[in-house]
Amino acid sequence: MDADEVLVSVRKYDGSLHWHHSMVRLGEDEHGVWLGAPVGTVYSKGAGGPVYATREARVMLFPRDAWWTALFQAAPARLEVYCDVTTPARWLHPGEVTMIDLDLDVCRVRDGGSVFVDDEDEFADHQVRYSYPPDVVVRATASADRLRAALTAHADPFGSRCRSWLAEISSR
Numbered sequence: 001m002d003a004d005e006v007l008v009s010v011r012k013y014d015g016s017l018h019w020h021h022s023m024v025r026l027g028e029d030e031h032g033v034w035l036g037a038p039v040g041t042v043y044s045k046g047a048g049g050p051v052y053a054t055r056e057a058r059v060m061l062f063p064r065d066a067w068w069t070a071l072f073q074a075a076p077a078r079l080e081v082y083c084d085v086t087t088p089a090r091w092l093h094p095g096e097v098t099m100i101d102l103d104l105d106v107c108r109v110r111d112g113g114s115v116f117v118d119d120e121d122e123f124a125d126h127q128v129r130y131s132y133p134p135d136v137v138v139r140a141t142a143s144a145d146r147l148r149a150a151l152t153a154h155a156d157p158f159g160s161r162c163r164s165w166l167a168e169i170s171s172r
Contacts (some may be wrong), residue, residue: 006094006096008020008097011100013100025037026165036057037054041054043123056110057074058072058076061162068143081151082107085105102150103123104119105117106144
């Protein structure tokens with residue numbers, strides 16, 4: 001693995017692998033750690049699940065001690081911003097980051113900028129299936145509410161901040 005390469009390993013609450021892929025470390029700022037994925041980056045779902053390559057440049061933000069991660073996608077992706085409500089990202093070492101996906105997603109559509117919360121039904125189902133503790137449910141719900149407000153307001157890092165990171169990975 002290249003020194004700038006980072007394995008992103010997303011799991012479900014029961015520990016099963018959800019998504020995994022490599023990204024390039026771009027840098028850090030007041031919002032957290034930024035990783036990038038150029039066009040053609042391979043993503044894998046689960047252990048032995050489907051594999052696909054990206055059609056657009058992407059960057060991810062891993063904020064410090066927050067209950068979410070953010071994916072910013074260049075055109076032609078329909079969704080400009082896709083936030084996963086997760087447990088705080090844990091850096092196992094500089095080349096690997098992991099977190100638990102808590103199902104709720106907060107997204108902003110590229111054209112028109114509408115914001116919506118997705119997978120609320122999955123979140124309700126998994127609260128029972130995986131026995132989410134009450135504090136996890138409260139934190140996840142509060143995080144989704146804060147993300148919805150921030151994405152609607154285009155507040156940074158969901159405003160212009162991600163554009164320089166997208167430009168950097170697009171030029172590679």
